[in-house]
Amino acid sequence: MCGIVGWVGFDRDISRQREIVEAMTDTMRYRGPDDAGTYIADHVGLGHRRLAIIDLPLGRQPMTLSTPAGELAIVYSGETYNFRELRAELSGLGHRFTTESDTEVVLHGYLQWGPAVAERLNGMYAFAVWDARTDQLVMVRDRLGIKPFYYSETDDGVVFGSEPKALLANPLVPGDVDADGLRELFAMTKKPGWSLWKRIREVEPGTIVTVDRRGCSTRTYWQLPTHAHDDDLDTTVDHVRELMTDIVERQLIADVPRCVLLSGGLDSSALTGLAAAKLHAEGERVHSYSVDFTDQEANFTPDGMRDTPDSPFIRDVAGRVDSLHRDVVLDAAELTDPDVRRAVVAARDIPAGLGDMDNSLLLLFKAIREQSTVALSGESADEVFGGYRWFFDETSRNAETFPWLAFSGTQMDSRSAMLTPHVREVLDLDRYIADEYSTALAGIPAVADESDVERRMRVICHLHLTRFVRMLLDRKDRTSMAVGLEVRVPFCDHRLVEYVYNTPWAFKTFDGREKSLLRAATRHVLPQSVIDRTKSPYPSTQDLGYTEALQKQLSEIAGDDSDLFGIVERDAVRAMCRADAATVSGELRNQMDRVLDLYHWFDIYKPTVDVA
Structure with a gap:
């Protein structure tokens, strides 16, 4: 797990631009606090910041490999969980290794199979290989988009990095934001390739981007496969159990402390x-x-998403498995600390507006990093197995839009309510969302003889696995790597995703509950209380002091001359300050968080925002 950057310029001497390459690399220092390195040649500069996980002494990057026809150099971020099998296969083909790292295996795999090495990898990864034999840069991203990867085409090449901030450190990439960027920020459709920044786009999941003197070309090496499911229910449950056991065992491999x-x-x-x-x-x-959160269990009030507090169930699990458990308990002052909010905005490069859910995640990861370097997370299980409440809400799943927007339509509308009338008119979010939904539907293959219900649920699962989950994976990666913590996501193993995606919805709900297959496959390691529990999302504080602190901070910026007020209605912010904190709705509190995120984003990045 690391941070990678690079710059290829076929019409310039990059060897004279080492200072810029190093400045780009330095923006990734928190992703890789253990080591730094650069590779500079005539037309290419690569940078790497390392978080050492496997082969701590010898896994330094950029890593090179000499061949008679020219040198290969790689910068790699992530983990390849089947690297030991690949290493054995490559050894049998005559390759010789000098480290125990997965990066060296991927590099030799590229030498053996070229870009097709991506199809052999099981893991989460974003890497780039400079191939001096052909004067090409090859950029590869994992199938589900677990690891972030961004690039910007230039007049004579490309600039790339794990995060947009690395690209923005290069003078060739301006910090411009236009209406297209803002639309997705407020719409939450996860348009493929989107970046808030005008000149930056993502390397899409499951994609290889090749850069040479002719420009950039893209090839998709993986898409969510669609086919009939032939296993019966018992066989399906058994296979899910086998997959889950294998995946967790693979993802526990590390030379550093691990946790869950x-x-x-x-x-x-x-x-x-x-x-x-x-x-x-x-x-x-x-x-x-x-x-x-302080006093959350004692004062918990059920809401539209959460029926119960987490703590009793956590205690049941920790007791059953005899874990060494720690609760990280946060109060309103910690959650509303402006420095924490700025750290989150800087980590994510966008004003996401998730407030306490982002801030608490960062503080949780910071506490974990004091003792562990690797953590396993349950991210994407709801997308894979069908766990969200809107999967079971008739209105949401039959709506002609993304189900997560239909389920919480009022809240989604409120995300842009603080914008000026002009900006809202230009963004025209309803039309944008409708267009993105139409585009997404067009890319979903059908299976012959599926019932209408099965077809609709396949569509919903596909939308979640190719759109919704990518927003959550980006959030999890950015907030964890901001403190140098590697978070692994076992439910994103492509073998599990492919298998479960193609199981009938009737199997996914065979016990009349959400995530039936997962519950059945893992009940042997669960306490009964968790087996019986209804889906509850990531926790959010119910402390009135949180809202009051937001209002105080908003009042302090309401008269500011920040560029924020070029897109946000100042009177709307003042109205937020005057609202009775005790009656502030969740939607209004979300708006407050979004405004504060935007304020700090403008202050940190000084973007040029053009909403014509």
């Missing part, structure tokens, strides 16, 4: 139970961590 994120929900509890079983067999106890 535990929320007391089905997803994280299943991972904790499977990890505990594996580590117990090796004479170890699993370490688990959760986030909570």
Whole structure:
């Protein structure tokens, strides 16, 4: 797990631009606090910041490999979980290795198979190979988009990096934002390739981008496959159990301390139970961590998304598996600390507006990083197995839009309510969302003889696996890597995703509940309380002091001359300050968080925003 950057300019001498390459690399220092390195040649500069996970002494990057026809150089971020099998295969083909790292395996795999090495990898990765034999740069991103990867085409090449901030450190990439960028920020459709920044786009998941003197070309090496499912229910449950056990065991491999994120929900509890079983067999106890808020359990009030507090279920799981557990308990002052908010905005490069859910995640990861370097997370289980409440809400799943927007339509509308009338008119979010929905539907293959219900649920699952989950994966990666913590996501193993995606919806709900297959496959490691628990999302504080602190901070900026007020209605902010904190709705509190995120984003990045 690391941060990567690079610059290819076929009409310039990059060897004279080392200072810029190093400045780009330095923006990734928190992603890789253990080491730094650069590779400079005539037309290419590569930079790497390392978070050492495997082969701590010898896994330095950029890593090179000499061939008679020219040198190969790689910068790699992520983990390849099947690197040991690939290493054995390559050794049998005559390759010789000098380290124990997965990066060297990927580099030799590229030498053997070229860009097609991507199709052999099981893992989360974003890497670039400079191939001096052909004067080409090859950029590869993992299938689900777990690891971030951005690039910007220039007149004579490309600039790339793990995060937009690395590209913005290069004078060739201006910090411009236009209406197209803002539309997606407020719409939440996860348009493929989107970046808030006008001149920057993503390397899309499952994609290889090749750069040479002719420009950039793109090839998709993986798409979510669609086919009939022939296994019966019992066989399906057994196979999911086998896959989950293998995946967790693979993702526990590390030369540094590991832990599990535990929320007391089905997803994280299943991972904790499977990890505990594996580590117990090796004479170890699993370490688990959760986030909570001061007095949350004692004063908890059910809302539209959460029926119960997490704490009782966390205690049940920790007791059952005998984990070494720590609750990270946060108060309103910590959650509203402007420095924490600025750290989140800087980590994500966007004003996401998730408030306490982002701020608490960063603080949780910061506490974990004091003792662990690798954490397993339950991210994407809801997308894979069908867990969100809107999967079961008739109105949401039959709406002619993205289900997550239909389920919480009022809240989605409120995300842009603070914008000036002119900006709202230009963005025209309703039309944008409708266009994106139409585009997304056109790319979803059908299976012959599916019922209308099965077809509709396949569509919904596809939308979540190719759109919604990518927003969550980006959030998880950015906030964890901001403190140098590697978070692994077992439910994103492509073998599991492909298999479960193609199971009938009737299998996914065979017990009349959400995520039936996961519950059945892992019930042997779960307490009964978790087996019976209804889906509950990531926790959010119910402390009135949080809202009051937001209002105080908004009042302090309401008269500011910030560029924020070029897109946000000043009177709307003042109205937020005057609202009775005790009656502020969740939607209005979300607006407050979004305005404060925008304020700090303008202050940190000084973007040029053009909404004509």
